[in-house]
Amino acid sequence: AxxxxxRLITEDAAMTSAPVETATYSEVCAPSVTQLALSYTKDNTNxxxxxxxxxxxxxxxxxxxxxxxxxNILNTLSGLTPAGTTPYIRAWILTHMHGDHYQAFxxxxxxxxxxxxxxxxxxxxxxxxxxxxYNIYTNGxxxxxxxxxxxxxxxxxxxxxxxxxxxxxxxxxxxxxxLYPGVLGLEYTNDTSIVCLVRLGGQTIIFPGDMQTLESxxxxxxxxxxxxxxxxxxxxxxxxxxxATLEFYQMVSPTWAFFPGSKSRYAENAGTPxxxxxxxxxxxxxxxxxxSENRTISLPFGR
Numbered sequence: 001a002x003x004x005x006x007r008l009i010t011e012d013a014a015m016t017s018a019p020v021e022t023a024t025y026s027e028v029c030a031p032s033v034t035q036l037a038l039s040y041t042k043d044n045t046n047x048x049x050x051x052x053x054x055x056x057x058x059x060x061x062x063x064x065x066x067x068x069x070x071x072n073i074l075n076t077l078s079g080l081t082p083a084g085t086t087p088y089i090r091a092w093i094l095t096h097m098h099g100d101h102y103q104a105f106x107x108x109x110x111x112x113x114x115x116x117x118x119x120x121x122x123x124x125x126x127x128x129x130x131x132x133x134y135n136i137y138t139n140g141x142x143x144x145x146x147x148x149x150x151x152x153x154x155x156x157x158x159x160x161x162x163x164x165x166x167x168x169x170x171x172x173x174x175x176x177x178x179l180y181p182g183v184l185g186l187e188y189t190n191d192t193s194i195v196c197l198v199r200l201g202g203q204t205i206i207f208p209g210d211m212q213t214l215e216s217x218x219x220x221x222x223x224x225x226x227x228x229x230x231x232x233x234x235x236x237x238x239x240x241x242x243x244a245t246l247e248f249y250q251m252v253s254p255t256w257a258f259f260p261g262s263k264s265r266y267a268e269n270a271g272t273p274x275x276x277x278x279x280x281x282x283x284x285x286x287x288x289x290x291x292s293e294n295r296t297i298s299l300p301f302g303r
Contacts, residue, residue, distance in 0.1 A: 002221035009177060015156040019090075022164040025056040031167060031201040033231075034076055034296040035288055039068035040262035046237040047100040048260035048290070049073065050207070052200060053080050054166040058088040062196075062207055063095055064104030073104055074112045076294060090165040091120040091155070095209030096193045097136055106136065109145035120155040121146065122163070124175040124194055157194065159222075169199040173227075174211075178218050190236055191215040197229065201299025205231040206252055208244055212236060216245040227251040230301075234278065234287075237261035238269040246274050254278075255302065256286045263291045 036049035049069060050062040059080075064073050077087035094102050105121075125137040136142055146152055157163070159178055163170040176192035193209030206229040211219070216235075219227065232254040235244035238261060257278050259266050266289045269275055278287060288295055 009158050018163055025166040027055040028057045030298045031055050032296050032298045035258050035290045037293050038065035045262040045265035054168045056166040058090050060090050061092045063101040067103040067107045069104040070107035087116045089118040091122050093122040109148045113148045118152045120153055122155045124156050171197040174219050203300050204229040207233045208235040210236040211244050212242045216248040220247050228253050231256045233258045238275050240269050240272055243274045259289045263289055
């Protein structure tokens with residue numbers, strides 16, 4: 001309705017068989033979200049990785065960061081899983097095809113596939129892309145990783161898809177398809193990010209990945225105040241040049257925020273209108289910067 005159009009999307013049924021009904025599960029822990037401290041350097045101050053633990057002890061991973069961060073992911077999963085138990089990942093969501101988001105997944109598949117159980121790799125990438133060599137979906141690296149991960153299935157999601165794992169509900173709000181027929185050149189690759197709204201532990205978290213202005217405008221037009229969430233992941237590492245829009249953050253109206261970047265990047269980008277709004281609204285103490293050490297927040301938080 002926001003765009004004044006009707007969109008029909010067809011897909012191979014084998015790629016869209018999603019868990020839409022919650023299966024019976026037993027509660028063994030409080031749900032939580034862990035923001036991973038990545039291998040930030042002077043030259044690589046971005047990168048994003050989150051681990052959700054559901055009440056049955058299983059996990060959902062968002063991106064993961066750089067090649068060097070794969071071991072941290074394994075250690076995080078192992079630390080949150082009872083000794084002698086194999087970590088069970090319900091879904092590994094890759095928001096888009098940039099190295100600071102997917103490298104850890106590829107490295108993990110190459111080195112640690114036998115040490116975990118993973119049901120789904122979740123993505124939505126255009127089959128024909130503007131830089132094929134740069135896209136691990138079309139150049140075969142995703143396929144190679146799935147071979148190593150054995151029983152893991154590839155799941156291509158679309159706006160309106162709702163995934164249900166134990167007590168987590170993950171609603172897909174937007175993909176690159178909602179920007180069609182606009183042209184997404186290499187400069188706007190971040191606007192192919194999958195945007196998700198997560199409901200877990202009685203609270204909501206919105207993960208926009210690296211969404212920029214184009215996708216922000218579409219998202220706000222489609223959803224408006226439906227975007228309201230307790231937590232927001234600050235999009236595109238708080239970018240100065242290519243941020244999500246101020247209107248997006250105003251619609252989300254969060255109480256807390258996750259900043260997927262180094263402390264130096266956070267300080268450098270703090271003065272943008274979007275980041276200034278969040279700092280003024282939330283207070284710096286309620287914006288969690290992904291640096292130095294992992295941070296695990298039990299949900300519901302702040303109650």
